[in-house]
Amino acid sequence: MPDWLTTHSGWLWAILGLLLIGGEMLAPGVFLIWLGLAALITGAIVGIAGLGWQAAGIVFAILAVACVAAGRMLTRRRSEEPDAATGLNDRGRQLIGKVFRLEATMTGGEGRIRVGDSSWRVIGPELLAGSEVKVVRVDGATLVVEKA
Numbered sequence: 001m002p003d004w005l006t007t008h009s010g011w012l013w014a015i016l017g018l019l020l021i022g023g024e025m026l027a028p029g030v031f032l033i034w035l036g037l038a039a040l041i042t043g044a045i046v047g048i049a050g051l052g053w054q055a056a057g058i059v060f061a062i063l064a065v066a067c068v069a070a071g072r073m074l075t076r077r078r079s080e081e082p083d084a085a086t087g088l089n090d091r092g093r094q095l096i097g098k099v100f101r102l103e104a105t106m107t108g109g110e111g112r113i114r115v116g117d118s119s120w121r122v123i124g125p126e127l128l129a130g131s132e133v134k135v136v137r138v139d140g141a142t143l144v145v146e147k148a
Contacts, residue, residue, distance in 0.1 A: 013043030017043060020035050035068070038066070092143060102127055102129050102131050105126075109125070109126065122142065127147060134147075
């Protein structure tokens with residue numbers, strides 16, 4: 001192995017890390033950034049401890065798995081937080097907790113409510129037309145309601 005490669009291997013890991021992070025910017029997928037972070041950390045460890053290329057490869061492999069796992073946990077936790085886009089393309093989910101008036105008397109546990117300019121099928125207890133109902137959950141394209 002060339003002498004410059006072993007002498008400057010910490011810098012080479014850092015450059016690899018920056019290239020991987022740059023690759024994330026070109027092809028976003030939130031995956032290369034974690035490998036780039038692992039390479040940067042490996043470069044720092046190699047620069048401080050003066051590890052050989054074999055040990056550096058092992059350190060990188062361990063850090064890559066750890067960084068990707070940590071990244072998945074961070075992004076999963078963030079995506080579960082409620083935000084303005086929750087239910088963006090799921091109109092029924094946006095209606096949960098809202099109160100509406102029945103258009104007609106519910107027969108056989110089925111009825112209809114008007115939401116804006118659309119009419120929704122609802123299931124729930126037998127109620128008279130004009131009764132207020134609260135949407136408690138969505139079952140496909142049907143809203144499940146209870147007396148408000």
